[in-house]
Amino acid sequence: MTSTEKHHDHAHDHVAHLREQHLMLDPLPRGQMNDMVMESMHTTSWKFWVVFGILSVIVAVFLFGAWGYMIANGLGVAGVNRPSYWGIFLVNTVFWIGISHAGTFISAILRVFKAEFRRPFTRAAELMTTFGLVQAGFSIFMHMGRVWLSYWLMPIPNQRGLWPNFHSPLSWDLLAITTYLLSSTMYLFLPLIPDLAMARDRTPDGTWQKTFYRVLALGFRGTEGEWAHLRNAMNIFAFAIIPVMFSVHTIVSWDFAAATRPGWNSTIFGPYFVVGALHSGMGAVAMVLAVVQSRMKHMKYFIRGEHFEALGMLMLLVSMAWAYFFFNDYMVQWYGGDKWTQQLLHFHEGGPLGWMWFAMLVFNVVIPWATLWNKKWRSNPWLLFGVGLLINIGMWFERYIIIPISLTINRMPFTWRMYTPGVEVYLGIGTVAFFILLYMGASRLIPLIPVWEVQEGQMAHSLKTYGRETVVTVSELE
Amino acid sequence: MTDNFSRRDFLKLASVGAATTAILTGCGPASRYVTREPYTKMPEYTYNGQSTYYATTCRECAAGCGLVVRTMQGRAIKVEGNKNHPVNLGKTCVRGQATLHGLYNPDRVQDPAKQSKRGSRDFSNMDWDAAIAVVADALKNTDPTGVTFLMGMAPDHLFDLVSDLAKAIGAPAPIRFGALGMFEARATLGKAVESLFGQAAMPFFDMGKSDLVFSFGANFLETWLSPVAFTRGFANMRRGGGHGRGTLVHFEPRMSQTASKADMWIPITPGTEGLVALAIGRIAAEARGGSLPAAFADVDVEAIAKSSGVSAEKLDELGKLFASADAALAIPGGAALAHSNGLETAEAVLALNALVGGLGRAGGVFLAPLAPMQTEFSRPANMAEMADFVEKMKSGEIKTLFIHGVNPVFELPKSLGFEDALKSVQTVISFATFPDETAMQADYVFPDHHGLESWGYQRVAAGSSQSALSGAQPVVSPYYNTRATADVFLAAAASVGGATAQALPFKDEVEFIQSKIVALVSESDGYFGAPEINTFTAYFQQYGGWWKTVDELATPGGDVLGKAIQVGEARFAGEGEFYFHPFVSPVLGEAGANKPWLQEIPDPTTTAMWSSWVEIHPETAHELGVDNDDVVLITSEAGAVEAVVYKYPAIRPDTIAMPFGQGHTAYGRYAEGRGSNPADLFGEQVNGAGDLAFADMRVKVEKTGKKYPLSRLESRMGVYGEALGEEH
């Protein structure tokens, strides 16, 4: 073999390696990709339906059944008491809002910053935003003593002349979450239009799916004008939704920070909660991608190690940020020297649920730092799945520590009392099941991969050979 | 769907819509169809939506506080104190407030009934004519010496009527008994006063004007004699009428509610209260100078310091404090007198008052005035008399037993065997308002009205410096098919005929009451006067009783300090390692367990609710290997009970304490099967005055391994620094 041949061979290997690793360098014809996505949607094994059925039962019994039981009998069937008036309900609310953050973060921020690895999984992340917010809404409505009057919290003109109290962080909460739900749904929908149109064109006439796609695709045909409008709209939304996203969790944190409770009254809570939300959200995205990649047809083409690797890097970064804010919050509270707060901090690590505090630190900091620094490890979907799961458990613990455990300690030691969860555990399991159920349903109905976005990326990427080096070039499309 | 959509479907949907509206607006059409029952004839003093207030007397204990009950449209809404009443001056205690939960208790006896077999709870209702026939038959056809009336502790109109009835038929005089009297040691107080001052009377302690109170076991803020009056006295003492803030020193092995308000709590060895009083007397006498009175001459302070666990220095401090006060007062009572040396203890403590010139001095000790229509001091039966009575029952001497206002199966020591003795009585007729343990062992239950549905009067035995007769009238019409026991006896007497009917020639209870209070019409210095009985009765009801407007306190006399007082060692029964210190639950009293709100009122010292407990010092508990919420078995010579541990930091490590009031085996849904009854542990030992020496007991404590989460209001973590994980 001559050296040229050798070199050629080497170069060939290199290119093949790059192709294998990077979706953007491994283009397929548009039609083929469309078919792959359609096929992945329509290839459903019996296992899917078994899981779907089980989850439906869980949702019916644990979520709606238990909720109905609680509405009929009062919140006494849950474990909330004096002084832990909020309990797991608010833990779950904050948790789900946290989960919903990653979708927007990945989709909007990475889109704004043109991070190319985002392309195949923006949709998957955006779906999490919407479905996570649905669960957050359920959780917050569940915790209300008289949920049937919850519409009183909306500013509806009425003959009494009564409006919601805009001093209350809960009113801000309601507005922020509603805004976020609406805008994130819009933001989910806009990039979906070309894919819906694609699905419409590949769905036989006379089926209800055809009607579904036809209605939702809004007659999109892919003309230049339509694309231009769509891109404009998406750009506006991508920029606009970022402050909404940050504000939502900041406002959720104000539910606590604006209160007079020791341990809650902290100025750092806003960014701390946002970073915490991203932390759990990233973990959740990793978990979803690992499942999607392994369980859906053709997904190994779209979702590759590089994506997990990039996600893992983000998770490591967010974990570091979270550790910083945690430390900061702890220091500020400790240094403040308020005796009730001191008592509370001591109770966090030394109380009967101190193990939860340590588990939170191990799951949120120690394990991500110990595993994600290694590029090879963080490219492994199942390892990332495991780390994501632990981070989510750790973040749930964090909220549990902030809400029921911190509520145990107040300024009236005569009333301190431990919280033992009741029916809210089932309700929590119900929301998890409902989230998965919605996701599974969506995966049968909505193209999970934004084909146009992937193809757009592939068209912009090309391999150029300069002398002996083959390099990746990206051209600006817009 | 389109084809089948019928009018019926429309209406179904419409009703769904209506229901939705009801839910969404928070109010619906439903509430308008609540049935309103207007008056057929509106009483002229009633307006719709306006309250009417009736004065009556509280029947929750024998103190005889005056109440004013707010009623609205024939329902009793709220109990308030009678501002003019000399006992309580417009105030009430916790039990008085909850009396409405007795009136509207869901488990009241609703009809006269016959029980097929005692204890079977198989009651068949009968009508009142048949019930009266049963009573009349029992009065007529039993050998009169075999008829006994067992009454509650309060000296009320029914007691007078029954006394008259007993006299008329030739039966023995009725017996008055109540567990509170047993715990208060009333007989001991009376006997001590008699032997010291030469005159039997209830002592009256003028606490409000004293500046230093030494209380030897007297739980006067809880249930002792007249707690509302004493609480007022305590408050006045603390406010310091002229003396500056008064000081309270309390001697008791456990920190009771009264002790918790004391400036100094002396956790004294049980049974040495009398000795300590003597030592204080000697030191005080020495401090005051002059010759040492004979009463305290032979006292060995060092030995007493050793046996009582109160150091000689402390005794010295206390003695000098007592000697130096302007108006010192020493009060004996409660568990301090429930020892074999209880009578001597009471004498020693009362003698302390004589030492500092407290007899008949403002802020000292007086003899309480006799109530109106009373010629001599009378007291409820003591335990020795009750034991005799139970013996008589066992021997079959008693053929017919009428029981009213007392629940002896629950209240008497189990070792006395009252329940067994009932088996030897042919006919047992209970007049219980509530299905209590005694009613469950009766042949017949002929329910009396609740106190708020009844007429009557009640003599005030303690707590008032004025001679007072508290009046009672129905504030609501009877809710159930009950009848006043007085009316039942009057009707039965009439149907017996002969001398019996002649002795009680009254149409009804009210006529009987009038026949008694007519004697007051001619009395002077009354709160009100009237020319004739009908006007007098009207005022009597309106004001809630009749009382003198002037104090009638007598100054105790006699050579109190002239003879030595010998206080012996307390003789403890049983071999256990712990002193047993029972006390009446300050919230439930003797009969409050069936009132749900009282059950939910936290005990003042432990904040426990809905159950009973045993107080054990934390270190002792540690040695025993028990913790909070562990169930322990307490064994005395006479019996055994199980109780939940409450680690109580303010109790002697060699003493355990238990509240009386729970542990019912009947008495309605809120009382039954809740906690345990310390009376099951009591033996039969009595003190010199015949009162039960219930504190003369040593008990064993064993771990059972069972757990029972005791409901508390307090946080164990916040108050005791316990880890919260263990909490219920």
Added chain:
Amino acid sequence: MVKRFMSWLSDPLGRIGLLIAFLAVFSGAAFGLYTTQTAPPQPIQFPHNLHVGLGVQCLYCHPGAYRQASAGLPTETKCWGCHQQLSKYADGTVALPAELQKLKAYVDANKPIQWVPVAQVPDFVHFNHRPHIAAGLNCENCHGDMSKVTVAENPQVMNMGWCLECHRARTVDNPEKRNKLLDCGTCHY
């Protein structure tokens, strides 16, 4: 199932059915509201117009209105007190009309007449007649002209907006009174 539903939707009749279902739910809601505001059936068809026309004052039968919270509904002794004296019935010249026979039956049985209150507020509203009369309001300001109705009817939707409308209008120039009359705790406790 979804398919069937979709095919209904494409059917015009199905769409009409859906419309009817929606209408039914909303008209039901309206019906529910309406029932709270209509005159309920009364045990006796009491003719207000007749009595007012004869010059009977409102306060004669509802005397509580000027001194207490509740105006009160008349007891049967009050009704019968007048009616038994009406000579034409008493001497038997005129047979007792059906409604009065009902009244007599109540009196004879000594049973209360269970009038159904018409103008009423929910339990959590503590309405007091006295200050309203003291402020110079007349009965008909709220209860309408009783000479026009037989069985009592409620001319007003007695809801909070209606209360407040008047409270606002009458306290424009008196801020202290306005505070009191617009305070939640004045009616709700």
Added chain:
Amino acid sequence: MTTELKIPEFSANFAESGQQGKWGMAIDMDICTGCQACVAACAMENNVPFVGEADSGYGRSMHWIRTERFWEGEFPEIKMTPYQPMLCQQCGHAPCEPVCPAFATVHSQSEALNLQVYNRCVGTRYCANNCPYQVRSFNWRDFERPEPLPNQLNPDVTVRRRGVMEKCTFCIQRIHRAEDQAKSEGREIADGEFTTACAQACPADAIVFGRIDDPESAVSKLARGSRGFHMLEELGTLPSVTYLKAG
């Protein structure tokens, strides 16, 4: 856990803070005997439900007023801290008020009290979280009152249903009744003419209620005294309840 922490600090000096409000209460902790008469009187007056053994042990008791007590020292030198009745402090600057999203807990402009409007409450329980005195109780269930116990209910006070927050109202129904009575007679309310159920029952007269804005009223005189202090005054809640220190 640590055991140092026993009792809330009583450091605040009353005289330095401006007294706000209209109605006030003074509670003399030296005289309060912890007898619980106020608790029972309050429950009877205000239709407070009883919750049963399990719920009351789990921190769900509904008492609008409770007496707190702590321990100091070890046996035999142990002392019980003075009984401290805790009830809604009717703060002039209440932490519960701004956080309610529905205006169910609002400040009464005319009576200067913290109102709890039951029919407006949707049950977010935020107010209870934010109450530093922990004196609010929530209707966790429709607590049962078997027949005929409902006969005792006070018609002047709304009976609360499940899902609603409640708390001490300073017996606002009595305030209204007395105000209405006084107004109909064309006069002002006299001091001591009426009082709250707890003060009325208190056998020791440790609770005194009245107009705090009238310097001559009994409660004002007591509150001005040297023993007066406010609970958790450092939070700036301006309570209407003044406690009088023991000793």
